[in-house]
Amino acid sequence: MTDQRIALLLEYSGKNFHGSQLQEGVATVQQEIERAVAILARQPLRVHLSGRTDAGVHASGQVAHVDWPRAENSAELDLKDLDLKELAWRLNGIMRSDLAVVTMSFVRPDFHARFSARRREYVYRILNRPQRSALLKDTHLHVRQPLDLKAMSDAASRVLGRHDFSAFRSTNGEKSSPLCDVERCEILNLREGELEFWIAADHFVYNMVRIIVGTLIEVGLAKRDALSVSEALQKGDRNLAGPTAPPWGLTLSKVSYPDEFRLWELMNQEMR
């Protein structure tokens, strides 16, 4: 009677969640998915997310895993008799509409949503125009003054590579290494005034993306130059970086795992 480990690909709007992690007395992503899982599994099960996202931060590609018990009597949902597409559909029928399971797959028992993750990718969306938007207000930070994209791109390129990100970290008692290997850091100009800042790294320190964005916006407004980003990285002083940009522009886009788990291949199969 072994459990089966299942990986889940999750989407959520962070607007009305108090972040992803369990917290007493408030609605969080983990609480909501565990509530739905418990109903279908008929017992409480722990759901492990790839990492926390703060209150207000969205996800289009959050990954989680759960160990689903095999049924001991026929009244319970036995995965031998249930395909995962059906299970995802049932979870989606129970959960709040601002949280969804996009797809699920069986994974090897040594897969761990958090500890197996090798790379995370985020996007931060900015609307740069004089007037606010009715359609993008919950997903984009609105910046009224014109941003100098060239200067911002120059500054963004200085973040690439392996650095100590102590200057771009909020203190929350977190003890992980400040060393992060940034593989992608660029600004895309999608449409008139619609900017996307993409960043991918092996590891992120607390609030790192939002502090980098807050700093790049200061560069774009000519309140500081691109060189100051290199200086902040070198000195590791939080006071040398810019403010923390607000959460609603940020989306966790993708979490990557070693090829041996074949996660995307398996997930895509269930998607069809």
Place this chain on the structure above:
Amino acid sequence: MTDQRIALLLEYSGKNFHGSQLQEGVATVQQEIERAVAILARQPLRVHLSGRTDAGVHASGQVAHVDWPRAENSAELDLKDLDLKELAWRLNGIMRSDLAVVTMSFVRPDFHARFSARRREYVYRILNRPQRSALLKDTHLHVRQPLDLKAMSDAASRVLGRHDFSAFRSTNGEKSSPLCDVERCEILNLREGELEFWIAADHFVYNMVRIIVGTLIEVGLAKRDALSVSEALQKGDRNLAGPTAPPWGLTLSKVSYPDEFRLWELMNQEMR
């Protein structure tokens, strides 16, 4: 003491409005913009929209006009002393967050948001995948079963050109001509499962876009063939077309006017 005619480019999410047109006792787009205008003009002013959108339908490019009176005493907002960017900013400070003025411009007094319009363009967004979405739920229709895009594109091409759209019209007492000249009618496959149906015409009959979409989805699900679209057009029988697709997938994207009004040129100037 003449009034000055101003054109407004509006964005709104249709989700929490009871449509665009004034209606007793419920919140509509026209009511909300007129409320804000009345506060700043210190008198009630009529705002004319390019056309109605139903409850739930969004707009990224709705156009309106209003005649702004010149001030008779210094306590009132005189447009001689106020630039339009500032006026738009003040309106946006008063209005609900799901309605926004994107830009404004002075226009010739013979410009009329509704009667001068020559072409309207809509987009209908569909999410085609097994599981629902937490992020696209308010802007996309979710279709679980796989859609045959090739068949849908074939059917869409049959709508192009000048036809009698009586079969694609809901009866609401509307008396306009059923003849519409469709300049664009195509399906774009943006990303895995994210479809956009674009349609532009000189004129639309009531619920035309949503009935065409409902019909194309039946084609995509092999419930009918592309030929049936041509047949419905020829016979003009509403029973030969498909159901009316729900409103939340639909967005009014653009309204076009004769070049002589230079509307986009003027609006873009104010946007900077």
